[in-house]
Amino acid sequence: MGASISSLAQNGDALTAVWSDGERTDLPYLWLRDNCGCGECCVEQTTEKRFHVFRVPSDLRPSTVDIEAAGSDDEAISIAWPDGHHTRHRSSDIRGLLSRPRLELQYWDGQFQPRRFNYQRFLADDSAAAELIEEFLRTGVCVLVDAPTEPDSLEELAVRLGPIREVLFERIHNVKLDPKGYNIAHTALAVGVHNDFTSYTWPPSVQALHMLVNECEGGASTVVDGFGLLEALRSEHPDKFDVLCSVQVPFRIFSDEYECYAANPMVDLDSDGEIRMIRFNTAQMQAVPLSEPRLGEFYAAYHELSSRVNDPGAQVTFRLEGGMILLCAGHRVLHGRTEMVSNGARHLQDAYFEHDNVRTHLRLLRRTGRA
Ligand SMILES: [Fe+2]
Ligand SMILES: [Zn+2]
Known part of the structure; x- marks a missing residue:
């Protein structure tokens, strides 16, 4: 298991998550809203997105943010939005999105055989x-x-x-x-x-x-x-x-x-x-x-x-x-x-x-x- 989120700070257009190992991650408010996984924002049958980002103002900011327990070894960021919508993001899901998987290419020359x-x-x-x-x-x-x-x-x-x-x-x-x-x-x-x-x-x-x-x-x-x-x-x-x-x-x-x-x-x-x-x-x-x-x-x-x-x-x-x-x-x-x-x-x-x-x-x- 990796680091957990120990605190949150609201900035101009992003929430900053501070991890227990001291790393910080900026989470733009529109990203947090756009990736809401709730049954209203997604098609439950297919998991595809139903929410369209134009439906919220471009300067959207949360009303409140909290860290909640999510199961025995995970926690979630809980966000209430001004229109009453509610979003939760598990820190394990956020951690999984911190890096982009990239395949290492192996270059070769005339010594190589396929x-x-x-x-x-x-x-x-x-x-x-x-x-x-x-x-x-x-x-x-x-x-x-x-x-x-x-x-x-x-x-x-x-x-x-x-x-x-x-x-x-x-x-x-x-x-x-x-x-x-x-x-x-x-x-x-x-x-x-x-x-x-x-x-x-x-x-x-x-x-x-x-x-x-x-x-x-x-x-x-x-x-x-x-x-x-x-x-x-x-x-x-x-x-x-x-x-x-x-x-x-x-x-x-x-x-x-x-x-x-x-x-x-x-x-x-x-x-x-x-x-x-x-x-x-x-x-x-x-x-x-x-x-x-x-x-x-x-x-x-x-x-x-x-x-x-x-x-x-x-x-x-x-x-x-x-x-x-x-x-x-x-x-x-x-x-x-x-x-x-x-x-x-x-x-x-x-x-x-x-x-x-x-x-x-x-x-x-x-x-x-x-x-
Ligand atoms: Fe050819
Ligand atoms: Zn939602």
Whole structure:
């Protein structure tokens, strides 16, 4: 059990709770009112909120505040509001909200090898699924082995990864040698590391690459940790990193039937300044308009990024055999393929999923005690 609340002080727009270990926590009055968990403020059936904050004045202040016992080893802040409403917050609940859970990412370089997991266990066993998802959230990459070699088996992953994220072109993409193919992956050429569909403003955030058969010479798979190398670039060249976060780069993929185009910076940050996404796809990158005022700076930064992405020391190479599925966090991990000789059958299928659905599947497994 942690510290308890020993005293309360009302300030201008917040209640200050002083904990028994001397720590202090400011609890804004509107926060205390908005998070009232009573049966009037919430839908009892669903626990969803019914209260709307506009219903109280923005300068709301409590009439009275007290500390009350709540069970044998907890206490609650008890608040009476001027309109007669009453709110209680247990200190254990407040303690649980003091920090924001943040997953530690594990960056990696060319020395790393993605962990392998058994396909059937991942589907059938909740603990095995939780173990894989934790590894995937940390490193952004895993390999499933002993998977089926029948086409369209990727549909089966939906029980763990959530629904397939469809994009233009096929629901499940077929990658084979195709003299009429719309994409470099349909040739025998090496495919430099990239992430897919940077031509969407929200590219698919999980990609599953499923090898059905691989009897060609060459054609090894390569992966790179985009976040790891961007963090290094940010600390060594903050100005270049900033340009990559701000200059819009157009990407395009198209065929006779489809057109997919969007312009966005190569790096997106979240509101904490953490890297949210890399967009790196040389084959699909279009000319940055000459009207871009930072074009020269952009090219210096892009050259640096391109050098790091293609540095053999950053690249992990392995062979995907038939019955193996490479799972990549699409906004973080870049994938590619070495050149191949078309002297045997080779058929890869890929499909996309959404990272939020994968992350929250783990949450569900934990919440329901299944893993
Ligand atoms: Fe790709
Ligand atoms: Zn209430």
